[in-house]
Amino acid sequence: MATAPESAAVGVSVWEVEPGERRKPGIVHVVMMALFIGIGIVVGTLGSLAIPIGFVSLFWPGQAVQALGGIWFGAWGVIAGMFFPFISNALSGSAPIPVSAAYLPANFLQGFLAAAGFRWLKADPRLRTWRDWAVWVVIGVLLANFLGAFWGTYVLTWFGLITEAARPTALFGWFIGNSVPSLIFGSILLKYVSPMILRSKTFVKGWLA
Amino acid sequence: MPKAEIAKKTLLGVVPVDSPFYRFHPATRLMLLVFLSVTPLFVDLPEINLALIAVALFLLRWGKVQLGQIKRYLPLLFTVALFMFTVAYLAPGDRAMLTPFKLLGLTFYLEPIWWAFVSYCRLIAMLFGAILYFSTNRERDLLVALRTIRLPFAASYVLALSLRSAGMFMEDFATIREAQQARGLDLESMSIADKVKLYTMYAVPLFAVALRRADEISNALFARGYTLSARPATGGKRSDYLRKQYRLLARDWVAIAAMGLVFGAVVALRIGWGAFTDDASLLKALFRWGVGV
Amino acid sequence: MTVRWAVEVEDFSWRYQQAREFALRDVHLKIPEGSFTLVVGPNESGKTTLMLAIKGLIPHSLPGTLRGTVRVFGQPVEHTSAPVLAKRVGYVFGDPEAQFTALTVEEEILFGLENIGVPEEEIGERIRWASELTMVADLLDKPPYDISGGQKQRVAIASVLAMRPDILILDEPTSMIDPLGKDQVVQICAELKATGSMTIIVVEHNVEAFAHLADQVVLVYRGQVVRVAPPQEFFEDLAFVAQHEVSPPQVTTLFALLRERGLYNGALPLTDEEGIAAGWQLLAGEGR
Numbered sequence: 001m002a003t004a005p006e007s008a009a010v011g012v013s014v015w016e017v018e019p020g021e022r023r024k025p026g027i028v029h030v031v032m033m034a035l036f037i038g039i040g041i042v043v044g045t046l047g048s049l050a051i052p053i054g055f056v057s058l059f060w061p062g063q064a065v066q067a068l069g070g071i072w073f074g075a076w077g078v079i080a081g082m083f084f085p086f087i088s089n090a091l092s093g094s095a096p097i098p099v100s101a102a103y104l105p106a107n108f109l110q111g112f113l114a115a116a117g118f119r120w121l122k123a124d125p126r127l128r129t130w131r132d133w134a135v136w137v138v139i140g141v142l143l144a145n146f147l148g149a150f151w152g153t154y155v156l157t158w159f160g161l162i163t164e165a166a167r168p169t170a171l172f173g174w175f176i177g178n179s180v181p182s183l184i185f186g187s188i189l190l191k192y193v194s195p196m197i198l199r200s201k202t203f204v205k206g207w208l209a
Numbered sequence: 210m211p212k213a214e215i216a217k218k219t220l221l222g223v224v225p226v227d228s229p230f231y232r233f234h235p236a237t238r239l240m241l242l243v244f245l246s247v248t249p250l251f252v253d254l255p256e257i258n259l260a261l262i263a264v265a266l267f268l269l270r271w272g273k274v275q276l277g278q279i280k281r282y283l284p285l286l287f288t289v290a291l292f293m294f295t296v297a298y299l300a301p302g303d304r305a306m307l308t309p310f311k312l313l314g315l316t317f318y319l320e321p322i323w324w325a326f327v328s329y330c331r332l333i334a335m336l337f338g339a340i341l342y343f344s345t346n347r348e349r350d351l352l353v354a355l356r357t358i359r360l361p362f363a364a365s366y367v368l369a370l371s372l373r374s375a376g377m378f379m380e381d382f383a384t385i386r387e388a389q390q391a392r393g394l395d396l397e398s399m400s401i402a403d404k405v406k407l408y409t410m411y412a413v414p415l416f417a418v419a420l421r422r423a424d425e426i427s428n429a430l431f432a433r434g435y436t437l438s439a440r441p442a443t444g445g446k447r448s449d450y451l452r453k454q455y456r457l458l459a460r461d462w463v464a465i466a467a468m469g470l471v472f473g474a475v476v477a478l479r480i481g482w483g484a485f486t487d488d489a490s491l492l493k494a495l496f497r498w499g500v501g502v
Numbered sequence: 503m504t505v506r507w508a509v510e511v512e513d514f515s516w517r518y519q520q521a522r523e524f525a526l527r528d529v530h531l532k533i534p535e536g537s538f539t540l541v542v543g544p545n546e547s548g549k550t551t552l553m554l555a556i557k558g559l560i561p562h563s564l565p566g567t568l569r570g571t572v573r574v575f576g577q578p579v580e581h582t583s584a585p586v587l588a589k590r591v592g593y594v595f596g597d598p599e600a601q602f603t604a605l606t607v608e609e610e611i612l613f614g615l616e617n618i619g620v621p622e623e624e625i626g627e628r629i630r631w632a633s634e635l636t637m638v639a640d641l642l643d644k645p646p647y648d649i650s651g652g653q654k655q656r657v658a659i660a661s662v663l664a665m666r667p668d669i670l671i672l673d674e675p676t677s678m679i680d681p682l683g684k685d686q687v688v689q690i691c692a693e694l695k696a697t698g699s700m701t702i703i704v705v706e707h708n709v710e711a712f713a714h715l716a717d718q719v720v721l722v723y724r725g726q727v728v729r730v731a732p733p734q735e736f737f738e739d740l741a742f743v744a745q746h747e748v749s750p751p752q753v754t755t756l757f758a759l760l761r762e763r764g765l766y767n768g769a770l771p772l773t774d775e776e777g778i779a780a781g782w783q784l785l786a787g788e789g790r
Contacts, residue, residue: 027437027563028427034367035419035426038374042382043412084371090343091222093282096335097246160328161293163321166300185412193416199520200420201565348605373605377647422600429601431563433614433665434588448616450625451609 013122014198015205023209032202033076040065040084045092062088063110063148063178064186067140070115071125071190072197074204081111099159106151113147114140119206125194127187136190141183149174216275222343225273230345237461238346239354241268244468245338249331251479253487258330265337274344282340286333293329297321310500319502326496327487348372349451356452363437374422378415385411507576508669508701509533509556514570516551516560525551527725529570533703533718535668538695540712540733541705543722544747549705550596552722553671555579556703558587575668589618592667596674598658599647607633607649607657608642614665632664636690652683659690669701670694676708684711691715710751713737714773721746733772753777760784 017023044062062085069077085107089095095103117139118125123132153171156162162170197203216223230238245265249258269276298317301307307318348369355365399407478484487493511531517524526548533539543549554560555572558579572579574590582590595601604610611632615625633639636656641649646657655675662670672691676684688711694700695715704712713719719736721729723746729736737743737750740758744750750758753771757780760766766784771777 025437026427027430027435028423030363030367030437031370031427031430032419032423034370035374035423037367037371038376038378039415039419041371041375042378042415046382087371087375090339093285093336093340096332096339097242098250098335099332159332160324161332162296163300163302163324165302165321166296169300170296184406189412189416192413196417196420200424202420202423349609352605369605370603373603425595425597425600426603428559428563429595429603431559431584432557432588432593432595432601433603433661434585434617435603435613436584436617445619448619448622448625450612450616450622453622 014124014126015119015122017205023205025208028202029073029076029204029209032073033080036065036069036073036077036080037084037087040069040080041088041091044085044088060178061181061185063145064182064189066107066111067114067144067182067186068189068193070111070113071118071140072194072203074115074119074207074209076204076208078108078111078115082107099155099161102155102158103152106148106155109151110144110148113144115207117143125190125198127190127194136187137183141179141186145175145179145182148178215273216278217347223275223278224345224347225275228272228274228345230268230272232460233464234357234455234457234461235346235350235354236357236457237464238342238350239358240465240468242338242342244472245341246335248472248475249334251475252331252485253327254485254490255327255330255487255492256490257485258334261334262330262337265334265341268341269344272341272345274341278344279340282336286336289332290329293325294322297325308502310502312500317500319497319500323487323493323496326492353452353455356449357455357457362447362449366435370426374419377422378419381415381418382411385414506535507532508535508537508574509703510571510573510576511552511555512571512573514555514572515568516555517567518551519565519567521566523725524567525725526555529725529727531720531727531730533701535575535701536698537701537717538691538715539701539703539718539720540709540716541703541720541722542707542709542748547722548725549722550673552727553593553673553703553705556669557591557593557671558582558584559593562587585618588614588665588667590667591669591671592662592665594655594658594662594670594672594675596677598651598654598678601658601661602646602654605645606642607638607644607646607660610646610657611642611661611664614661618665620665628664628666632660635663635693636660637686650680650683652679652686655679655683655687656690659687663694667700669703672702672704672706674705674707676706676711684708688712688715707749709749710753710773713751713754714776721748723747734769737770737772 040062043065044060065084066078066081069081071077073080082104085095085103086097086100089100090097114136117123117135121131121135121139123135125132127133127136149171152174153162153167156170157164157167215226217226245261249261252258252261269279298315298321301318301321304318307320309316309318311317351372352365352369355368356362475485509532511529514526514529515524516526529548529552531552541549541552551560554564556574556579558572558574560566561568561580562584568580574582574587577590579587602610604613608629611629612625615628620628629642630639633642636659638653638656638660641653641657646654649657655678659672659675672687675687679687691702691704691712692715694702704716706712709719713733716733718730719733720727721736721743728746729742737754737758740750740755751772753774753776757766757768757770757777761770766780768780768783771780
């Protein structure tokens with residue numbers, strides 16, 4: 001198979017700390033977290049305004065930002081992914097603050113699952129092998145978005161924004177509406193931006209550095 | 210004669226240059242956001258939530274906000290309503306337990322439609338709290354408010370930097386888009402698939418720029434003595450000049466106390482006495498009478 | 503009287519992570535307290551790297567391999583914390599926008615002051631002093647990224663000046679601004695030099711603008727300090743200067759040519775004013 005030699009060449013995982021390599025959290029990580037919140041605000045707001053359906057995100061590439069943040073920047077990215085929706089939702093008018101607060105566990109999972117999946121299964125963020133793709137698609141996109149949609153629609157029912165009977169349909173709509181842009185948007189970014197990130201000092205191999 | 214400037218652009222939108230809101234401490238204004246965002250959670254009675262929307266609209270007007278700028282939320286308010294009522298119509302739940310009524314030849318069910326209306330009023334009341342806040346507060350106000358409630362400096366700094374970077378990225382986005390339109394790109398005639406592709410391709414340079422900026426800004430922070438612990442060379446606490454430029458005055462304490470009292474009363478009445486449920490709604494009675502059930 | 507050294511660089515070498523070659527090799531340099539130093543050299547010669555090492559960004563913030571020491575007022579930079587370094591060494595980056603961290607000019611200026619723990623009652627006074635000196639007092643309410651290039655550079659200088667560092671480093675302060683903006687930056691440097699309270703180091707390609715202010719000129723070439731001399735002496739050997747890809751002031755070149763042809767034998771002027779004076783002397787028959 002064409003990917004086998006490449007896979008072998010990739011060999012040492014990008015997550016492995018090399019002998020003598022010193023890694024500790026620093027200002028650059030905090031700055032990157034802040035910038036990533038900024039990117040999330042832009043992507044999330046524009047995404048919500050693109051198809052203004054309010055709290056039910058039928059097109060929300062923000063999840064890709066959450067997943068990529070976790071993969072590239074560990075805990076800093078996960079935290080960024082948890083908090084940018086507060087501001088992007090308020091700016092686009094798609095959810096008030098209490099609803100955004102209720103989404104918090106979903107926003108955590110949508111960033112954390114991809115981060116943990118890539119680290120635990122030693123997948124390469126540059127998506128070099130079919131295995132990397134599988135980890136990304138199954139955990140980073142499908143599982144993360146399913147759990148996100150599961151919790152998100154629960155929140156909607158909790159706030160009375162949809163009926164209980166409509167929940168399965170809303171869950172399906174939410175899942176597809178988030179998964180498709182995440183898959184397209186996230187895959188392209190992982191493929192083209194990861195090489196840059198891996199060379200930078202902002203890349204986090206563990207959770208904090 | 211040049212027109213006097215009445216509104217000022219900030220990263221979060223447009224705020225009036227002069228507004229009675231500015232007589233209040235930024236922390237008081239943040240409390241208003243919390244008050245208007247959280248109170249509707251304890252209120253089902255749509256009349257109260259509609260009144261809260263009216264209060265927010267009155268405050269927008271009183272705060273000299275150009276009401277035209279909230280027009281951009283109208284499509285969203287409309288589509289949210291459409292969505293909620295459509296869901297209530299298509300998926301009402303167990304029909305045997307519900308009260309049907311006919312309208313325009315279609316069969317609706319009273320409870321889900323009414324509940325959609327109740328929830329919509331609550332949602333919009335909460336949204337107007339956020340719209341009011343972001344239409345009358347600059348980034349600096351938010352920072353001062355967060356510092357006043359003693360949020361750790363690192364957290365308020367991250368927030369400030371996020372807002373600043375969001376503004377920069379928005380500008381980058383606009384620049385790329387304008388450049389493409391100037392070269393004949395016609396967004397109107399593009400298919401959704403092409404728009405998604407284009408949107409993605411905007412993001413690649415955005416991330417490249419972010420990486421460069423992360424390096425530059427962290428160097429700049431080091432150069433100006435910033436540390437994660439925010440402890441100055443002299444030991445002790447970091448100075449907080451910005452916060453000390455503002456003082457909580459008697460009117461702030463009165464406003465905060467009033468909001469606290471109203472909120473406390475709403476919560477107590479709701480939890481203790483079951484008040485503010487929709488059973489007491491005149492609108493509900495009117496609605497039932499209107500549809501004949 | 504013994505000279506007090508603001509900066510001592512000894513046997514210093516530095517290689518950036520992922521770079522093959524050392525950006526600086528075996529550098530020795532001493533800068534006296536209260537002096538004005540002009541650092542010149544072609545692009546990629548290592549000027550900025552040397553400044554980053556004095557500021558402490560190397561090795562604190564940039565990863566790489568280090569040999570030798572850099573001391574600021576006798577203290578090794580490697581073992582000095584960011585807030586202490588911030589009080590001692592102020593750094594104005596070449597791209598002003600790259601160093602902005604706040605949402606308004608006023609917040610930009612006060613950011614460093616809060617970090618180093620300047621008492622709150624003193625901060626207002628410092629903001630006023632720095633903003634007036636740099637002519638940005640009327641911009642305090644504006645976002646720093648929403649003003650002209652020259653204004654941005656002056657805001658960047660103000661935000662560092664307000665911290666009243668012992669050493670002020672300006673890294674190519676005129677590279678991104680218009681001629682009027684350049685004159686204003688030079689004027690600020692001249693005023694600072696006149697106060698004598700700071701050690702000033704300017705990295706600049708535009709030698710013409712700063713040479714007359716300098717007490718010493720440092721030439722960095724291919725990662726090494728190849729000459730340190732007072733400006734008059736430095737530009738005496740124009741062939742050496744040209745060979746190291748530095749453009750001397752035009753007026754200096756003109757009078758060097760005149761001297762070569764036996765038409766002038768006085769000291770080489772460094773500024774237009776000195777050139778005009780030397781020209782009048784020539785016309786009066788005194789310069790030959």
